Amino acid sequence: MTEPLPPQYDPTSLEHRLYQQWEEAGLFTPHAPEPGESRPFVIMMPPPNVTAMLHMGHGLNNTLQDTLIRFERMRGRNTLWLPGTDHAGIATQNVVEKLLAREGLTRFDIGREAFEARVWEHVRKTGPVILEQLKAIGSSADWSRTYFTLDPDLSAAVREAFVRLHQKGLIYRGKYIINWCPRCATALSNEEAEKTETDGHLWHLQYPLADGSGHLTVATTRPETILGDSGVAVHPKDERYQHLIGHQVVLPIVGRLIPIVADDAIDPEFGSGAVKVTPAHDPVDFEIGRRHDLPAIEVMQPDGRMAADLPAPYANADRFAARKLIVTEFDRLGLLEKVEAHQHAVGHCYRCDTVVEPRLSEQWFVRMAPLARPALAAYRSGELRFIPERRGEEYAQWMENIRDWCISRQLWWGHRIPVWYCDEPTCGAMRVSRTDLSFCPACGGPVRQDEDVLDTWFSSWLVPMSSLGWPADTADLASYFPGDTLVTAPEILFFWVARMVMAALEFKGQLPFDTVYLHGTVRDTDKRKMSKSLGNGIDPLDVVRKYGADALRYTIVAGMSVGTDLILDPEDLEQSFAPGRNFANKLWNAGRFLLGNLTGPTRPLAGKHRNTIKPAELLLADRWIIARCEATVVEATLAYERYRLNDAAALVYHFIWSDLADWYIEQIKPRLYGDQPGGDVARAVACRTFEIALQLLHPVMPFITETLWKQLPGRAADATLVTSHWPQSDRRAMDQAALRDFGLVQELISAIRTIRAEYKVPPGQSVRVKASNAHPAYEAERATIERLSKSKLSFGADPSGPGGSAVLTDGSTLFVSLDDVIDLGQERARLGQEAERLRDLVAAQIRKLGNQQFVARAPADVVAKEREKQQSWSDQLRALEQKLSVLGAG
RNA sequence: GGGCGAAUAGCUCAGCCGGUUCAGAGCGCCUGCCUUACACGCAGGAUGUCGGGGGUUCGAAUCCCUCUUCGCCCACCA
Numbered sequence: 001m002t003e004p005l006p007p008q009y010d011p012t013s014l015e016h017r018l019y020q021q022w023e024e025a026g027l028f029t030p031h032a033p034e035p036g037e038s039r040p041f042v043i044m045m046p047p048p049n050v051t052a053m054l055h056m057g058h059g060l061n062n063t064l065q066d067t068l069i070r071f072e073r074m075r076g077r078n079t080l081w082l083p084g085t086d087h088a089g090i091a092t093q094n095v096v097e098k099l100l101a102r103e104g105l106t107r108f109d110i111g112r113e114a115f116e117a118r119v120w121e122h123v124r125k126t127g128p129v130i131l132e133q134l135k136a137i138g139s140s141a142d143w144s145r146t147y148f149t150l151d152p153d154l155s156a157a158v159r160e161a162f163v164r165l166h167q168k169g170l171i172y173r174g175k176y177i178i179n180w181c182p183r184c185a186t187a188l189s190n191e192e193a194e195k196t197e198t199d200g201h202l203w204h205l206q207y208p209l210a211d212g213s214g215h216l217t218v219a220t221t222r223p224e225t226i227l228g229d230s231g232v233a234v235h236p237k238d239e240r241y242q243h244l245i246g247h248q249v250v251l252p253i254v255g256r257l258i259p260i261v262a263d264d265a266i267d268p269e270f271g272s273g274a275v276k277v278t279p280a281h282d283p284v285d286f287e288i289g290r291r292h293d294l295p296a297i298e299v300m301q302p303d304g305r306m307a308a309d310l311p312a313p314y315a316n317a318d319r320f321a322a323r324k325l326i327v328t329e330f331d332r333l334g335l336l337e338k339v340e341a342h343q344h345a346v347g348h349c350y351r352c353d354t355v356v357e358p359r360l361s362e363q364w365f366v367r368m369a370p371l372a373r374p375a376l377a378a379y380r381s382g383e384l385r386f387i388p389e390r391r392g393e394e395y396a397q398w399m400e401n402i403r404d405w406c407i408s409r410q411l412w413w414g415h416r417i418p419v420w421y422c423d424e425p426t427c428g429a430m431r432v433s434r435t436d437l438s439f440c441p442a443c444g445g446p447v448r449q450d451e452d453v454l455d456t457w458f459s460s461w462l463v464p465m466s467s468l469g470w471p472a473d474t475a476d477l478a479s480y481f482p483g484d485t486l487v488t489a490p491e492i493l494f495f496w497v498a499r500m501v502m503a504a505l506e507f508k509g510q511l512p513f514d515t516v517y518l519h520g521t522v523r524d525t526d527k528r529k530m531s532k533s534l535g536n537g538i539d540p541l542d543v544v545r546k547y548g549a550d551a552l553r554y555t556i557v558a559g560m561s562v563g564t565d566l567i568l569d570p571e572d573l574e575q576s577f578a579p580g581r582n583f584a585n586k587l588w589n590a591g592r593f594l595l596g597n598l599t600g601p602t603r604p605l606a607g608k609h610r611n612t613i614k615p616a617e618l619l620l621a622d623r624w625i626i627a628r629c630e631a632t633v634v635e636a637t638l639a640y641e642r643y644r645l646n647d648a649a650a651l652v653y654h655f656i657w658s659d660l661a662d663w664y665i666e667q668i669k670p671r672l673y674g675d676q677p678g679g680d681v682a683r684a685v686a687c688r689t690f691e692i693a694l695q696l697l698h699p700v701m702p703f704i705t706e707t708l709w710k711q712l713p714g715r716a717a718d719a720t721l722v723t724s725h726w727p728q729s730d731r732r733a734m735d736q737a738a739l740r741d742f743g744l745v746q747e748l749i750s751a752i753r754t755i756r757a758e759y760k761v762p763p764g765q766s767v768r769v770k771a772s773n774a775h776p777a778y779e780a781e782r783a784t785i786e787r788l789s790k791s792k793l794s795f796g797a798d799p800s801g802p803g804g805s806a807v808l809t810d811g812s813t814l815f816v817s818l819d820d821v822i823d824l825g826q827e828r829a830r831l832g833q834e835a836e837r838l839r840d841l842v843a844a845q846i847r848k849l850g851n852q853q854f855v856a857r858a859p860a861d862v863v864a865k866e867r868e869k870q871q872s873w874s875d876q877l878r879a880l881e882q883k884l885s886v887l888g889a890g
Numbered sequence: 891g892g893g894c895g896a897a898u899a900g901c902u903c904a905g906c907c908g909g910u911u912c913a914g915a916g917c918g919c920c921u922g923c924c925u926u927a928c929a930c931g932c933a934g935g936a937u938g939u940c941g942g943g944g945g946u947u948c949g950a951a952u953c954c955c956u957c958u959u960c961g962c963c964c965a966c967c968a
Binding site: 753866 | 927
């Protein structure tokens with residue numbers, strides 16, 4: 001039964017238990033779709049790395065997804081939020097290699113099989129951790145469907161995709177310049193080589209002409225590669241060098257004779273206009289070399305050291321040490337013409353930040369242009385939309401300039417490339433296969449599988465299908481593909497989002513989702529991205545422990561609008577998360593108060609079709625809070641639908657804190673205490689509007705709302721807010737008159753309070769108040785007015801005598817008698833200031849309305865509105881001036 | 891080198907399909923209150939030439955141009 005609620009909200013004692021109840025009840029698992037039912041709502045969770053520990057990026061990403069999925073679930077959609085973990089090839093391998101290093105071992109010491117076993121052992125331990133952490137922040141994913149990208153089913157999907165693309169000629173193997181990380185010792189895709197502006201140098205080096213007639217100066221940022229030069233290129237139209245085309249230069253240090261060729265790729269304006277050509281170590285040079293039949297001479301080893309067969313001191317030297325040595329040698333030879341400071345973009349490994357080396361290497365590639373075409377078309381046609389919209393252009397730009405995808409990685413952790421080579425010298429067949437081969441299908445000879453594994457993203461891009469069983473024809477695939485919304489960080493727009501679109505279109509002929517919501521990044525107060533290496537991170541679980549998951553979630557949602565970054569202060573958790581913590585506490589106490597006062601006579605809750613309270617029984621305040629509630633339902637629902645989650649949070653926050661707690665609860669206290677009749681009506685209205693507030697807030701703050709909701713009267717033991725029905729809008733509840741009239745009451749109370757504060761009337765002392773306008777609303781809420789402003793209200797003209805005055809928006813006046821405390825000078829100054837403000841406003845209106853241009857050109861309704869304003873302000877001003885004249889006389 | 895976004899109270903941000911009670915919210919700050927839900931609170935209050943300059947318009951935080959400063963995406967000028 002209902003246990004008494006603790007006075008202080010203590011999230012830690014209830015969140016975990018509540019989550020278990022939800023999970024055990026299977027609330028996060030969709031039911032099998034029924035015929036005629038509307039389509040399920042599906043979100044694919046971006047699978048965290050299997051070794052990941054929860055950070056704020058996950059917190060943000062999953063809070064947003066959970067909010068959306070809970071919203072749709074409450075609206076009655078059959079929802080699936082599908083979680084999983086990613087094997088994360090390089091990242092995971094690096095982690096385990098580091099562990100090995102602590103034992104003084106490398107992966108080569110223990111061998112491939114043992115290493116793989118070691119990684120599996122590790123990820124079996126770490127994999128479940130991140131998922132449990134996601135539960136701790138309330139994620140309502142369907143854990144019964146959790147996948148891992150190396151699961152057999154998903155591995156089958158990878159092979160299927162590989163085989164199909166290969167059959168279509170979209171996968172090929174070839175020797176090209178790829179991005180190579182010397183530290184990870186693997187090829188990378190273009191996306192994985194992050195370009196960063198770096199301060200470097202442009203060295204102008206002189207290459208002597210072979211005929212001894214002088215020299216040709218080339219400019220380079222990477223002098224160490226000259227050892228692999230096999231030519232020098234100039235622009236064919238460059239007059240400076242035209243006579244040299246076809247001649248040769250002597251490559252310094254090496255002594256090799258290399259030709260001078262003409263190529264359009266050269267920009268005569270840059271550097272010296274002559275470029276050293278190193279086909280084995282630069283993508284542009286590679287192309288030039290091909291066009292002019294220049295040999296590709298490799299001078300670097302995979303680990304970033306120079307080749308062993310080079311002359312001393314270059315042999316085996318580190319690439320950056322070699323750079324210095326080469327420059328020094330040129331200088332010594334008198335061939336170093338000049339050095340310029342030069343800023344250029346240098347690629348860095350996205351996993352270890354090592355400077356990437358362009359390297360000639362045999363790799364597997366996916367031909368992307370044919371896949372990009374429909375993916376781009378889907379965006380152009382509007383079928384695929386981005387939030388915020390501008391992100392769509394980034395997507396389009398990438399698609400338009402798509403380059404082939406290098407998918408092979410020289411790693412041991414991942415999906416082995418499904419290609420087998422026949423070792424029989426006379427056969428040498430190569431087979432791509434869905435199943436493992438143990439002998440050559442062509443000649444029956446021995447085969448060996450390709451040593452390399454696939455890029456992690458080659459499995460990730462299939463996840464919207466493979467996690468549901470593809471390529472098998474499963475019920476899940478039929479029910480939950482395609483999905484609806486993808487929520488993720490903009491950093492993986494190309495890595496993942498764009499490729500998922502391409503894969504789904506290619507293999508299923510459908511988009512995997514129709515909306516891509518790209519949220520911002522979590523940063524510190526210096527706008528630096530939170531990261532482990534910077535040490536500026538916030539541990540979401542730390543926040544959960546201190547303030548609760550709801551406080552974390554509210555702060556995230558309320559603090560971030562569409563497409564902007566979330567800035568938090570890692571130095572001051574308390575201040576960063578105060579909004580969420582304070583709000584949770586406020587809500588808790590409002591709930592505690594209401595629940596503790598439901599013991600009096602009650603009748604069934606006021607609500608659509610269940611309302612046993614007759615309209616005539618409702619007081620103005622009741623009608624007002626019902627109308628405010630209705631407005632909040634309409635606006636908050638719209639905000640959720642439009643992904644404006646911060647707006648939704650703010651709307652509900654305001655409704656609960658300002659409308660319900662500050663005004664309505666204060667208003668009904670006498671009724672609840674039995675000091676006034678109508679306790680049952682107040683209880684019914686309070687209960688109903690409070691319940692709706694809990695529902696509207698549940699997607700953002702699931703734990704506290706559920707806890708309070710379960711305590712409401714008349715709840716079945718197994719009733720849960722998670723699957724309660726989203727509040728319906730009811731236009732009849734939109735009582736404009738109540739909104740307006742109670743607004744007048746609020747204004748009157750505030751005005752009296754202000755005057756009391758201005759004159760420092762002791763809190764306990766009652767004051768006499770006279771309002772010039774005997775509005776029915778004042779009479780109706782007289783008790784409320786008098787209680788909340790500690791006053792005695794009467795109507796009529798302002799009395800003489802000392803007091804404070806105010807003019808209300810309807811032009812009526814208010815007089816607060818302050819027999820002893822009044823300071824006439826202060827009051828005159830106060831009113832004078834107010835009159836001044838009004839005079840300015842009125843003057844502006846007179847100017848505006850006297851302007852023929854305005855009256856003629858502005859729309860009629862705008863002009864009418866301006867006239868009304870002028871009228872109102874004039875009335876107020878007149879009343880004020882009258883007061884001032886009285887004061888002046890007194 | 892192209893493209894995009896942001897610059898609004900001390901801080902973090904709303905507002906920005908043009909119209910002065912739209913200059914806002916939360917946090918912080920000031921004043922007074924332990925008023926029997928909440929001091930993680932209540933009541934009241936102060937604070938901004940809406941980045942600089944120019945323009946369009948009857949009217950601009952809101953549209954256009956430009957400058958400055960941050961941030962992001964793309965890029966084979968070695």
